Structure formats: C-alpha cells, structure tokens
Amino acid sequence: MSATFEFPKAVVEAALQTVNPTSRRDFLKSSGALVLSVGVNSFPASKAFAQAGGTGPYPDPDFRQLDTWIVIHPDNTATFFVGKTDGGQGTGTAFRQLMCDELDIAYADTRLVMGHTDITPDQGGSGGSDAIERDGWPMRRVAAEARRVLLELAAERLDAPLAALEVRDATISVGSDSTRSITYAQLIGGQRFDVALTGSDVNATRGLADIKPVDALRVVGQSVQRYDIPPKVDGSLTWAVDMRLPGMVHARNVRPPLAGATLRGIDAASIADIPGLVKVVSRGNYVAVVCEREEHAMRAARQLQVDWAPPPQAPFPASAALFDYMRGATPTSSSEPIRRGNPEAAFETAHRVIEAEYAVPFQGHTAIGPAHALADPSEGQMTIYSNDMKTYGLRNGVAKFLDMPRERVRVVYMDGPQVYGRTAADDVGFEAAFLARELGRPVRVQWMRDEETAWDTKGPAYTFKLRGGLDTEGRVIALDYDARAADYNHLWYNDPDTVLIAQLMGRRSAAPFAGFASAPAVLYAVPHQRMATHVVRLPLIWETPLRTGNLRDPNGPQVTFAFESFIDELAAGAQVDPVQLRLDMLAASPEDDRFLRARSLAAVRAAAAAYGWDPRPSPQLRNTKSRAADPILTGRGIAYTYRIGTVVATIAEVEVDRRTGRVWVKRLVCAHDCGLVVNPEGLRNTVECGMLHALSRALWEEVQFDTEKVTSVDWLTHPSLRHSDTPASIEVVIVNGDPNPGRPDLPPYGAGEASHKPVIAAVANAVYDATGVRLRRPPFRKERVLAALQAAAV
Amino acid sequence: MSLLTLRVNGATHEADVDPATPLLYVLRNDLGLRGPRFGCGLAQCGTCTVLVDGAAIRSCVVPAAQISGEITTLEGLAKNGELDPLQQAWIDEQVPQCGYCHNGQIMNARALLDRNPNPTDAEIRQGMEGALCRCMTYYRVQAAIKRVVREAQARAEASAE
Ligand code: FES
Ligand code: FES
Secondary structure, eight states: OOOOOBOOHHHHHHHTTTSOHHHHHHHHHHHTSSBSSOSSSOOOSSHHHHHOOTTOOOOOOOTTBHHHHEEEOTTSOEEEEESOOOSSSSHHHHHHHHHHHHHTOOGGGEEEEEOOTTTSOOOOOOOTTOTTTTTHHHHHHHHHHHHHHHHHHHHHHHTOOGGGEEEETTEEEETTEEEEEEEHHHHHTTSOOOOBOBOSSGGGOBOSOOOOOGGGOSSTTSOOOOTTHHHHHSSOOOOGGGOOOTTOEEEEEEOOSSTTOEEEEEEGGGGTTSTTEEEEEEETTEEEEEESSHHHHHHHHHHOEEEEEOOSSOSSOOGGGHHHHHHHSOOSEEOOOEEESOHHHHHHHOSEEEEEEEEEOOEEOOOSSOOEEEEEOGGGOEEEEEOOSOHHHHHHHHHHHHTOOGGGEEEEEOOOSOOOBSOHHHHHHHHHHHHHHHHTSOEEEEOOHHHHHHHSOEEOOEEEEEEEEEOTTSOEEEEEEEEEEEOTTOOOTTOTTTSHHHHHHTOOOSSOOOOOOOOOOOOSOOSEEEEEEEEEOOSOOSSOSOOBOOBSSTTHHHHHHHHHHHHHHHHHHHTOOHHHHHHHHHHTSOOOTTOHHHHHHHHHHHHHHHHTOOOOOSSOOTTOHHHHHOSEEEEEEEEEEEETTEEEEEEEEEEEETTTOOEEEEEEEEEEEOBSOSOHHHHHHHHHHHHHHHHHHHHTOOOOBOSSSBOOOSTTTSOOOOGGGSOSEEEEEEOOOTTSSSSOOOOBOOOSSGGGSSHHHHHHHHHHHHHSOOOOSSOOOHHHHHHHHHHTTO | OEEEEEEETTEEEEEEEOTTSBHHHIIIIISOOOSSOOSOSSSSSOTTEEEETTEEEETTTSBGGGOOSEEEOGGGOOBTTBOOHHHHHHHHTTOOSSOTTHHHHHHHHHHHHHHOSSOOHHHHHHHTTTOOOSSOOHHHHHHHHHHHHHHHHHHHHHHHO
C-alpha cells in the first residue's frame, strides 16, 4: 500500500538524535537508506510518515491510530512516537519505561521519537510538569492496546486460548512452553496494526485494553539510566544549536538600545566593509543583519549604525524603585478575595497581630545557551529546527505569523538548553522563519548573551503584605494575604501577536493579557482567612525587555517565599517550633481524595527526621558565649508546600558569615511525594536541580534596570549560582508515604517544579534561625545580608 | 581571509578564515565540531571550553590564529574507543539535566584533574568555579569528579599491592 518513504537527511538525523549511538547506526543501516522504517517492503514508521513528505503537506499524525504511536520492527524491537519534549528531566526515558511495561518489551529493545510536528502525535510538547502526570496516560493505554492486539494475533497463530498465553520480552508463548511461542516481530514486524483508537482528544486516547495495575509494573520504578546522557557527554549529539544546512546563512538581531525606542534610520554603509554581508533586514523596530559567516554577522550587528528615537516617557522605574512603584500603582485587575470565616472579626479578637511585607524582583530564564533556531524555507515550505518545548505551538504560531498554510510548516525538535517555561526559544523560532522567508535561504538565528539576559521573558516581580492573628495559646486564628504581581501583558506560548518580533514590527494582540497574581496553596487549618491578589503594570507594556511569561512554577517560588516565611514569623511570634506549628495546622485540616493532608504530614515528618531536626523555636539564642565569638552563624529553616498532587517539605541549613554577609546553604533535605515514581534516580536528579535552581533565585538572581534599559546583561551583571555555592550535602527523601507506604496506588504527579517552590523560604527561615534577622526580599546577596546584620547589630 | 592550520583531536585541519575569528566559530562552522558551544562569548560561562596542550581555554574569545598547540575537544577525549573516565563518571552519576553546559563542565574538570589529580572538595569547587550551569547540576558534577578521583586512587592502590 504505502511505499517506503524518504525523509530529508537532516530531519531523520534530528529525529534519531537521542536513540543510542549503536542502535542508531544499526537502525540506519538496517533500513538501507535514511528512512524511518525498516525493511524493503515495510511500511512507513507510522501513518504520519506515510503522509509526511519532504515537500509537505504535513498533516497532523492521527492520534486515533495505533500506528501513529508504536511500530514493531522485523528485528523485534519497537519505536514509540510521542508528542512531548524532554528538557533534560529524563521524561523521554520515563515515557519509554511506562510504554515498555504495558507492551511487555525490554527497555533496551525500544527507542523513542519525540516532538516532531509531522511525525509524532500532538500532545502539546512540554509544560506544567505534566509529562508523566497527564501525558503518560495515553502512552500507557496505547501500549497496552498494542499488547492486546498482539495477544489476539498470537492466540490465532498458536491456536491457543488467550488465557493460556504469556508474554515476556516481546515474545508470546503458550504457558511456559517455549516450543509454542511467537515474537511480536513474527506477528506484525514491519507491518501496520491498522487499529483505530478512541478518545475525544489526545489525552483521552485509548483502545480496548486497560493498563496494568501498579503491582504488575516492572520497568517502572527502576532507575533506568537516561538514554540521552551518553551522546550528551561524548559529543556525538547534534543539538539544535549544531544544525547546519547547505546554503545556510547566519543572522543576528539588533535590538533597540533603549526600551521603547523607535527606529529612525539605518546607515547601511556603516557595515559595507563586512565580507559576506547578505542583507540588513528591518521591519518596524525589528532589525537583523544576515551574513554568510557567523563571525561576520556578529561583527555586523555590533558595527551597524542605527538611529533610534528615545521613547516619549520612561518605560519603567529603575529596579531600585520597583517595589515602591508597584505598591503605589493602581491595579489593572484585582481578584475577588478568597475568604474563609470572618477574618476582620478574628483580627479584632486576636491576642497578637503580626504583620510583614515581602518582595521578589523580576527573575529571568537566562538559559546558558542563548536562544537559537534554524529555519529552512525550501520548496515553499518552512521547516524549523528548534529546542522549543512546545513544538506544535511553534508550528501553529509561525504558520499564522507568516500567513502560511499550517500543512506547509513543520518543527523538528532537537535538544537544547533548559526550557523551564516560556523562553526565548519561542521568539527566535519566529525570527528564523521570518528571515528565512525574506531571504529564501536557510537562516540560523542566534541570540547573543546580552540579548538573552536582557530580553528573555521574566518571572513577574511581586510585593506582598501579610497579617496573622494569634490567640493566647499561640494558635494561628487569622491570616490576611495581599499580593501584587507586575505581570500585565503576560506572554503566552508561541503567540504570533506577542512574540518579540511581532511586537517590534508593530503587531499587537487585540487586548493585553490580564496576567496572573497568585494566592498560596494553603492546606493549613486557619479558621479565618482572606487572600487578595492584584496585577499591576509598568508604564511600557509592548516592546519592553521586561516581558513576563511562565518561569518554572510561574508564581510558586515568589508566593511560597512570602507565605512560608510568614508562617515562620508566626511560629517565632508564638515561640513554637516551626515544624510543630506546621504539623499542628496540617493535622487540623480536612483530608481530600489525593490524601494531601496525610501525605503532607508524612512529608514534613520525613524531612524533619532525615535532617535530625531538634524541636525548638527560632531564632537560636544569640550571644551565648560560643556564638558571640564565632564569625559563622549556623541555622536551619523549613518550608513546606504542595503543587497540584505533589507534596514537598524542604529543610535548609545555612552558614552566615557575619563579617561578609555571605550565606552558604550547606545542606538541603527534601522530602518529596509525587505519587507513583517512574524512575527514582531521574526523579532525584530533577528534584536536586529544581532545588538548586531556586537556591540561585534565593541567593543571586535579580533582573536590574535603570529607567531606560535592562542593565543585567551578562554573568557579571546577572550572577547565578556557581560551584562554590553548592551545598555540601543534598538529601532527597522519596516519601510516597500515607496512605499506602512504599508503593502507593496513587497516580504519578508532576515533579519538575514542586521542589523549586519552597527553597527561597527555607533559606530565609534558616538565616533567621541563625541570626535573628528576617530577610524579606531575595536575592540574599552578601551586601544586602551584611547591611541587614549590621542594622540589627548581629 | 587567510589559511590557518589547526591541530584538533590528533588530526590536522586547514581553514580559510579571518584570523581574528574566535576559535569557537572555526571549530564549529569550519570543522563541524559540536562539543564546544556558544554560551556567552565573554569568557564568563565555560560552555565553549577546549583544551590547548592540556590547558582549558575559552574558545569564544581566543582568535583562532593565536592557537599553535594541540587542541582537544569533547569529541576527542575518548581514547581508543574508551570514554574518558570523566565521561564515564558523568554517565554513572547521571549528571546532566539539559546537558548544554556539560562540555564546559567536563573539559574544565579534565584540565583540573590533569593539573591536580587529587583535589580536595574545596579545590574542586574552586577549580570548577568558572563553569556555569543554569540547570544547576553542580552537586552531581562534583560527585562525578570525586568518583573519578576515588576510582583512580583505588586503581593506584591496587597496582601498588
Ligand atoms: S561561551 Fe565562552 S565562556 Fe561562555
Ligand atoms: S545541564 Fe542544563 S545548563 Fe547545565
């Protein structure tokens, strides 16, 4: 029926990047050509392959076809196709584990292709830590369905009842009779399943088969090594940043030097001496230079004389004045406050009322590798090679932006630097596609360091006011939370009306997005509560480098910092142990269907036990003899939170150098419960790094600006965590405790972001414990800490 | 443009480039290497690190024409089909997240251990200070380096017995 289909070499190589090198070679060899299928009379690797051509059109792979998801090869191996991406958290490995268990095939005999818009079913790419939590389900169900179909075929071929069949490593036998067995390859290798699936959307995809119970999973729960690591450490991987095509040219953007500036003119003669200059492209306030060679494009971008008119009014206050500005601004929107009980009356009767204000600055993604993409406009189509975590969205957005039919655009997913949310990988994909069409040649766009640090999307700055009321017993009876986020015109993913190039060209969405301001996730039993949130705007909302977008657990670190710091302040006010206060408030809360209460109690207890927490109020007694003389003060702090169904309790131990103000987090303990664990080691790594990423935000990160431009432009002006800041010890306790210790039949919950949330608070609480000084505004760089210590005469 | 001769990973290459071109771009665009990567272009992050006669240099800022020694890149660390012990330790300790910075981590670690095969924890921190990671894999990077040191010591002790 369908002939073997040849893909462009670059696409196939990109698709096979993460397959391990040996099998990749065999794979290519056995196919006899650069074909993503195996054997001479074989079928395309999926229905998508059959339809997808080098020249398009590129339809959407049909998620309701089993062949879209799984191919069994004649050598009794399988390839899985999923519409996800892996930013380095090992989700690709986890997907394989999930699918292997349902299909009953050895992990080593499988490979996985991810995130190619014309090859893999649209699962939206990545985001929200829902890779395993949401998108793992259809993968498991389709793999289970493939196994069911194979068993039926085997029953017929072996002439045995279904109930008598056993499956092991892609081989089906009648009982344990090895003379009566047949492999998956013998049944269907190199052929199509031709089995229709059902489901109203991709997340609901299923066949007739049910997935296995947790107890029957074998590959799930094992620390299988990540398949993407060897090619990443031996230098054999081709990353998105490495893609090169014949006839390709290099582009660099020239950004307005002042936020909100307007282009008046370009002196093209200023770069006439640059060899291999292809073109200066400008449209509205978007300017780029294109050269045959990369180093010349960089030189041209530096050398080009551009006349910019400054904006009529200051685009934003200076970063030093930001919080005052935010507190005084009229909100663009305010939520209806969440209320419980009668907080006003409770504050009236409170024995003691404690108040505190907190603030968190803008913090950036600032990937280690600045944004990059390559776009190929050959044959009236557009192929974009990108590490964008939402490749499908990039495809749709670019098609709209360029006014091209969707089926002429495809995105080939390749590995790249961190993608913890809405990054400039979105913006650069559009730029590459636009320039490729302008030039009619493949164009590679690479952002420079200053561009990445200054112009990448930011997590919103926040200010907070908290009040708490204690009764005579030291119990928390009332809470009032009021937060403001500078998040107006928050950017969504791959939106053709708000990506940076669209903004600079003067394209606008109909209305700016209202933005988010979050209330904390509170399980604590506090009878009287009021939670209010507001969004405020800075003067300039378009073409501004202070663009906000999702950054790892978009509001969690800010909100949890303020809230869990304040809980600590209440504990100190009540002179009770901060762990005990949290346990008391959790114990008094009602249970829910995710067992959050029981699991929260278990996580807080597990963290305290692993740390060796000795119960006492904070801060430690100052000016005991030994402490008075010691230049280093030590303390510990806890913070607890949950994110959807994932529960996390984190304890930080700090050393504060009272001479310099330096804070070193010496030890981190994290008790983490995300339900079913697919890959414990992969989980540990992700949790560790999520914590250290937040530690960087606690100690170092702040986007700074004057009233004209962002002044954080490199690693000197925008410091980040370094080797010397690394804790001496990090312990991750995988709890999975109540209600079913050890191997809960809980579903898996996300693990990419939860551990990131509580760290800033845990550090601030530990510094308080050590010094008696409360830090209410990160980052806790040494100058700020020293000033606070000196002000308190510590 | 002028013809440059570079010795990289044991082979000799010629490239016809502007001599001021930073080495990074010649390695990547003319010689097709993929280990060293662009991160900052300012000698601040280490992702572009290569070894020149064993010393770690930031190829993003050094003009290609100034290099006269033997260049080793990440691709050239493996010897006779065997991964460098650091590369192996990186796999054993499952170090990377995205992995983009790990050329810099591994090449800096190689130079560090070549200088000082038995570094203390403090010396590891100090020696690796310039290699940034935005996924924050530092803890595992340090664990992998310590593993290599430990295994080398164990081998030395075994052969001394
Ligand atoms: S790219 Fe060379 S040090 Fe950052
Ligand atoms: S592993 Fe992603 S930057 Fe280091």
